[in-house]
Amino acid sequence: MDLLTLHHLTKTFGGLTAVKEVSFTVEKGAVVGLIGPNGAGKTTVFNLITGHYRPNQGDMVFDGVSLSDLRTHRIIALGIARTFQNIRLFQRLTALENVLAGRHYRMHSGILSAMLRLPAQRREEQEATDRALQELEFVGLGSQALTMARNLAYGDQRRLEIARALATEPRLLILDEPAGGMNEQETEALIGLIGRIQQRGVTILLIEHDMRLVMRACEKLVVLEYGGKIAEGPPEQVRHDPKVIEAYLGAEDEP
Amino acid sequence: MKKQILTLVAAVGLALGGGVVQAADPVKIGLMAPLTGSWASEGQGMKKIVELLAEQQNAKGGVLGRKIEVVTEDDGGDPRTASLAAQRLTTKGVVAVIGTYGSSVTEASQTIYDEAGIPQIANGSTAIRLTEKGFKHFFRTAPRDDEQGRMAAQTIEKLGFKKIAILHDSTSYAKGLADEANALLKKQGAEVVFFDALTPGERDYTAILTKLKGANPDVVLFTGYYPEAGLLLRQKRSMGWPVPFIGGDATNNPDLVKSAGKEAAEGFYFLSPPQPQDLDTPEAKAFLADYQKKYHEAPASIWVVLAGDGFRVAAAGIAGAKSVDGDKVAEYLHKNLKGYSGLSGPISFDAKGDREGEVYRVYKVDAEGNFVMQKL
């Protein structure tokens, strides 16, 4: 069953077409990789899905709901969560507070109940904190809960972003270069983490340049070049697609 | 902390007994003035004149056989700072307070002095309501807006102008005077063809002058202050528009001529209490000479002179009441001080604390930039 479907998505900036008539689907429970040379429009696709940009044409349907006119926080509330290519944490807040951001829309108490510290509000805070700590534990940052985000190691920051995204209880998790800047061991651990996320029943759509990761983790690949889709299919099939090989020749940044 | 408690005790002692204090202690008279902010030049002039007068008085033996000490506090020309300055003066054991300039600034301090039983003699606050509240300790050497409004309307009538433009600057004082004059002018059958306010503190008023000119008045009554009046006159001249201007007492300042230039200022009328140099009492003349000698300038404005009168009246009140008790001084000022010879003319106070008698005169600027008193 398809969780997310993109129909002929097009996005232009000024005279530049960043994404051109892109369509693909993400099946429920799958790990799908979006690959392509630099500047192929991958991140733009993500930004379209999560509502940071509005498409010029086309539509995106998530579990039967069109995303095109929704603001980002509504899209998150539908069950899509993401990480960012250039890490976007709340730098001067603790790891725990960062993850609590993901719990935000699941909570309800407002100004008054916070000021009066009503029982319901306290219970809610407690539950949210517990859940956030679980997510930190899940990504392996359990001992760093009270560290300020900007004091974390680079790889830990990437994982903290994932924990924040997971805290929203997404059905679809979008990862933008999750292994970016990671060393080999960290990447290895990340592959394990992706597997465990998948086991939780979360569907994953990711952009990644590290081809070993892509080949091992993904069940399906979508290849973009110059904003258009040039291939789609299982990793083995895509790998031998002449168009893909051509696209990566010269533009290949992986050995 | 200990020192403050002692001051407090001393202040209370002073307020209660007065007599218990040793004769060698000076009599403290407070001055509350805008030493900083937009009206700093007025405030600093007020400080100068009061200090000079205290010096002279002390040379003559002070008051009640004691020296006078002037305690000055800055009100910054703003109500909040003024209320703090007033609280501070009350805790310093002053017998009476001179000041201050702006009406709303004075108003913020009135209650404080009244509750502390300290006579306050305002020098620049002309708003009518200040003396309508029944405060027993409030006086002013400045006349009220309604009197000036009456005088403005009268003068315009006497000069024979029919179509009048009124321009103010949205300050409490200028708006009050403008409203007062507007009502009276309409009553006496004149046509008010323009009524609006400029924004003080700007440099270019040509947009306003262009609009004024379009209304084609016989005369423009500007009720604001001298810096803007100077600019208006200068820019009016460069427009080649010969309409006469009449100003309120806030334009009475020699800097007006400096700013406008002599040619542009010539023929400008304004209302004001008489200046020291127009008083023929030997006292006023001698004092002006002393001021000139000490500070190498004339008093910045009439409001400075009125602060000086405030000081003299306060000293006279203490001497006359033979006491430093605020209630007694106030009572003396209300009842016994009649026709006191001030720098700005004879001073008497009515039951409200307002200055009695007709104070305003009409002045005109001559070709040399001098302010010449007119007989209308």
Place this chain on the structure above:
Amino acid sequence: MGRLDLPFVVAFTVLMTIAPLFLNAYHVDVLNSIGLYALLALSLNLILGEAGLFNMGHAAFYAMGAYTAAILNTRYQIPILWTLPLSGLVAGLFALAVARPVVHLRGDYLLIVTIGVGEIVRIALVNDVFGITGGANGIFGISRPKLFGFVIRQPQHFYYLIWGFVALTIFLFYRLKQSRFGRALNYLREDEVAAEGSGVNTAYYKLAVFGLGAAWAGMAGTLFAAKMTIISPESFSFWESVVLFMIVILGGAGNMAGVLLASFLVIGLPELFREFSSARMLVFGLVMMIMMIVRPQGLLPARGR
């Protein structure tokens, strides 16, 4: 309260509670002034410090509250303290209305718009808008507040009213800071895109914090009106907004103890400098520069926990 320890808080509270017993009326009144600014600065701190929205027009909301209270009191004889919630409401609703179309503007553009709103309000007050503000004269004859039949008149009495409200504010805002709402403001300040991308409705929180901060400033305005018994537009000038802005940044945006400390410095110092007479503002300006250079993050930066 960041790095402030409990003993310190207790000591401070005790000291503040007994202070009027040792101080003369002038010093108590200086503390009253500091308290009012602390209240205003705490409310601005929500907007500027916690949520990172550049607001240099806070005096407008303060004025809204003060005028609402003054008008209700002088025209309809409503006891001044009863107007507290209503002036808060009026100021808050006004803030929502003006912030709605502009709150998405970035940094310096929002700064100038808030300056503009502040000036428009002041000019409207000066020009006696709707014939109810008294123009440049303002409104006078506001009655003294009564609390349980007791008329509040002396500076010492106001001291407990004002600082009581400050204490309540700190108590409530401290709880707010540690809640979902408070965190959402911090997310906004740190990274708006990431906040929205984590499911925070950023537009809503920007508006909400403007409304809340303004409502609090409006209530502070009521206390100001009650204390002064006369209010006029010059008390709500652009300069007041600038002073509040300086207090929040100097204190360390987002740190309530810092904001409190800065209120003491920014409002108290010019009083200490009274001895310098006409040079006091010069000294004040110099001190502001030096303090910023010595502690660029503010006196007490917004924590690391």
Place this chain on the structure above:
Amino acid sequence: MEEFFQQLTNGLAVGGIYALIALGYTMVYGVLKLINFAHGDLFTYGAYLGLTLLTSLALTDRLGFALGVLVLVLMVMGLVAVLGAILERAAYRPLRESPRLSAVVSALGASIFLQNTLMLIYGARFQVYPDDILPAATLHVFGLYLPLMRVLIVLASVLIMIALYLFIQKTKIGTAIRAAAIDQGAARLMGIDVNRVILLVFLLGPALGGVAGLMVGLYYGQINFTMGWVYGMKAFTAAILGGIGNIPGAMVGGLLLGVIEALGAAYISIAWKDAIAFLVLILILIVRPTGLLGERVADKV
């Protein structure tokens, strides 16, 4: 109709001064992202220094009107530029790596300091330029009155602005300024000495502000120590109106603000003039969130 055009010229004359000051605001902002609230006070210093030099050196008596004024302009520009550089070194450089608003507060402190220094030196009363320096001729064109000096002021402002624009666009140093404005880090990597660029901006901007102050003094005659606050605020508004950081934007914003004020005063209400100007600004920002000529940058995600 005649009155309309008259008001238009009134507005342009005022706007020319705003634009000159706004340029300093916008240049500093462009490179440092700093709102230099003390910039208006540098303008005031220009006016006061001009007066002191004019009266103490008797320039126009010795050199004649045109040459005397030219020498005066250059001296004022130089002195205020040095003052600007000192300000940058003392109040802003120590805060370069700090939160942006800290530098804003330092700027506010500097502004208070500069104003009150002037008050202590010259006194609180306003100062007046001698009124016999400038030719008082007034041109009458199509029923409009145009005092010669106003024409000169507008011409001089426009010329200075064009010169600045060409300098920024065409010279190597100008390119360095533009590069530093876009990305300081990248500019540094390209071998641009960013500190020198900042110094240059703090020489150029204040020099222009100083000249504006001198013009105001020469033409309006009356100067006081607080006037920089009003002019500075208007110039900041103008810079935002045009799109802050953008040099043509500052020019357009300044002239437009002057015209809005004049027409607002003429056709709506004098007393509400400033409120009208702010209202127009807000409306423009609602439609164009980064000002008239500001770049519309989307949030990079």
